[in-house]
Amino acid sequence: GTRLDADSKSSAMSTVFFGTIVHTKSFNEFESFEKGFLVVDDCGKIIGIGHDYQEWVSSNPVRAKDLREVWLTDCQFIMPGFVDCHIHAPQFAQVGLGLDMPLLDWLNTYTFPLEAKFSDQQYAQQVYQSVVHATLRCGTTLASYFATNHLESTLILAREAVRQGQRALVGKVCSNCNSPDFYVETAEESASATLAFVEEMRKLGSSLVLPTITPRFALSCSKELLKELGGIAKRFDLHVQSHISENLAEIEMVKGIFKSSYAKAYDEAGLLTNKTVMAHGVHLEDDEVALFRTRGCSVAHCPASNTMLSSGLCDIQRLVNNGVTVGLGTDVSGGNSVSIQDALLRTLDVSKHLDFFKKQNIRGTGKAKAQDPNYVPLKYKQAMYLATLGGAKALSLDHLTGNFALGKEFDALLVDVSVVENPVRRLNVDELVEKFIYTGNDRNILEVFVAGKPVKNDCQLK
Ligand code: GUN
Ligand code: ZN
Secondary structure, eight states, X not given: XXXXXXXXXXXXXXXXXXXXXXXXXXXXXXXXXXXXXXXXXXXXXXXXXESOHHHHHHHOTTTTTTOEEEXXXXXXXXXXXXXXXXXXXXXGGGTTSOOSSOHHHHIIIIIHHHHHGGGSHHHHHHHHHHHHHHHHHTTEEEEEEEOOSOHHHHHHHHXXXXXXXXXXXXXXXXXXXXXXXXXXXOHHHHHHHHHHHHHHHHXXXXXXEEEEEEEOOGGGSOHHHHHHHHHHHHHTTOEEEEEESOOHHHHHHHHHHHSSOHHHHHHTTTOOOTTEEEEEOTTOOHHHHHHHHHHTOEEEEOHHHXXXXXXXXXXXXHHHHTTOOEEEXXXXXXXXXXXXXXXXXXXXXXXXXXXXXXXXXXXTOOOGGGOOTTOOXXXXXXXXXXXXXXXXHHTTOTTTSSSOOTTSBOOEEXXXXXXXXXXXXXXXXXXXXXXXXXXXXGGGEEEEEETTEEOOOTTOOO
């Protein structure tokens, strides 16, 4: 076998991995290949996967020549990279700090003052370099980033993702009202900087990093600005990201201003599309869930943040069962961790807690309508789907990534469950994955690949 050393990293050679390969095909479909193979071509695309390598070789005799072989150990496996559907790159500077307030106070006290500092491009460069590095280390091969209001700094984030080889959606944040005077734009400034950002991204011409239209949330944008942004998204066929129905006080304010539901406030501006992902959705009402399904837009479930900022318990089974695509988000720094693996575990936790509330009459809680004897808590393989293919679908990039379907890009993790602690006996495929999900962390992620290229570069920080 060949070790993944510095030399082999630089060569664009086709590679075949031998060993345990796992991925998901849908919410309820997990697929594994024990003693399997996976072939990646020199462009980083998956051209073979299965149990029987000899069969693949005989039907692909030309491609099978000159393959670099990588043999996994019994404690290792390959899985799709993690997708973070919602993360605030500037807030990495305060991750783990200031989590003692609900949303609107938290924004005013900590977050707006922090983000205002990103008018300083040197500071932005420093923070953005670190956040891309940190998320890659944790196995995030695709992230949907909010930057700040500032055009120049947002471009710095996009260039940094390209430089470090992370697949990303990057948004210049838009906010023209209900914001402090040290961190606000006019609607005209917001729209023209957004257009300039889209144009600069086109010039950058990266296939990895795309611009995404990013109204901060309905509260911080006038109806006119939302409409303008909806128009830009449509004109250039762009992705859209924002927040929805995170916190009860926030929702009351939005309803008061827009005289409609939260979802309708966005829909009337043309912002709910099949390339839209909205963070949280903790308190979405039935008609809003139905609208999401009709429009084909998705929810980024951010369990850490929903707990830290006291937003609530989001019932994602309800969303999934009603045909809404769900992915996971860290929501740094409302969430305290940059790791999607962490979000995955918290997703399982929240689902268990909901199960308790829905099935037990816990004293002092549990209104009759909150009870549901038929609730089925999430399984770890479903959570793994949400952290990978679900996220890719939520970001409308599942034609490129999210699992190991032939023709997709090889965005993947090489996991070793023995790094921290050796299992006491040999584990089967399911157990390897289960062990990683419940006890693993970034130390178990030996290598991270984006489009076939190893990107977990520990020397990346200058
Ligand atoms: N709503 C508007 N802005 C933010 C933000 O930065 N974080 C979270 N969690 N919610 C928001
Ligand atoms: Zn957020």
